[in-house]
Amino acid sequence: MKNSEILTCFQCGTCTGSCPSGKYTSLNVRRIIKDSIKKDISEQLDLWMCTTCYNCQERCPRGIKVTDAILSLREKAVKNGKILPAHRAVCKFLIEMGHAVPIDDIHIAIREKIGLAQPETVTKYPRALKDVKTLLASTGFDELIK
Ligand code: SF4
Ligand code: SF4
Incomplete structure (x- = not known):
């Protein structure tokens, strides 16, 4: 996904509010999006709490491909040798x-x-x-x- 798409995130939290995994784990998808703009988050365990249900991606008012972004971040983490x-x-x-x-x-x-x-x-x-x-x-x- 294009980085420019993520930059349109206005931190509304719809993604986090829609996230079934976030109800039971420390996953905060809004924060993941925010942090990923600023730094390398390959070490963040929350990255692996997503079940890829695509709720957040379907509901994001900005049309950001949130789940796809998480998958890309995971790919980057693995390429950096960060595998649980x-x-x-x-x-x-x-x-x-x-x-x-x-x-x-x-x-x-x-x-x-x-x-x-x-x-x-x-x-x-x-x-x-x-x-x-x-x-x-x-x-x-x-x-x-x-
Ligand atoms: S729903 Fe979309 S715009 Fe809102 S915080 Fe999540 S990624 Fe950002
Ligand atoms: S795709 Fe992942 S981050 Fe998005 S709502 Fe589902 S579990 Fe949460």
């Missing part, structure tokens, strides 16, 4: 297993015990997993996570 440990762990699973939440040996054993095969996912097929790894490497995703 839990997110990094999930990304590693994706790189190594082809799944953000892969099945583990315990659950494979439980499934076998009750006569269920391993789920039909990429993890089951080494060739497909290799393809996923190649794809992720070609985008530079694996380098980002390192």
Whole structure:
């Protein structure tokens, strides 16, 4: 999104008032927009509290693409190496297993015990997993996570 769009924010707070996540977390989307104009906010944890529901973006009277701005700020944070440990762990699973939440040996054993095969996912097929790894490497995703 263009920086000039964000500069039209007049701090009305409609975004914050519309934000379901802000009701339960420290996320204050109006403040994020304000701060992002002045400084690098890659370190702000609130950036990761947004559920990307797009309420704020739909309601902003200035037509600012608020949610898209948050996604851009997250992208910048990740490129600066600011990834929460839990997110990094999930990304590693994706790189190594082809799944953000892969099945583990315990659950494979439980499934076998009750006569269920391993789920039909990429993890089951080494060739497909290799393809996923190649794809992720070609985008530079694996380098980002390192
Ligand atoms: S709703 Fe739009 S104009 Fe109002 S504070 Fe949020 S981003 Fe700024
Ligand atoms: S998109 Fe994010 S910041 Fe906007 S209202 Fe939804 S949770 Fe809040």
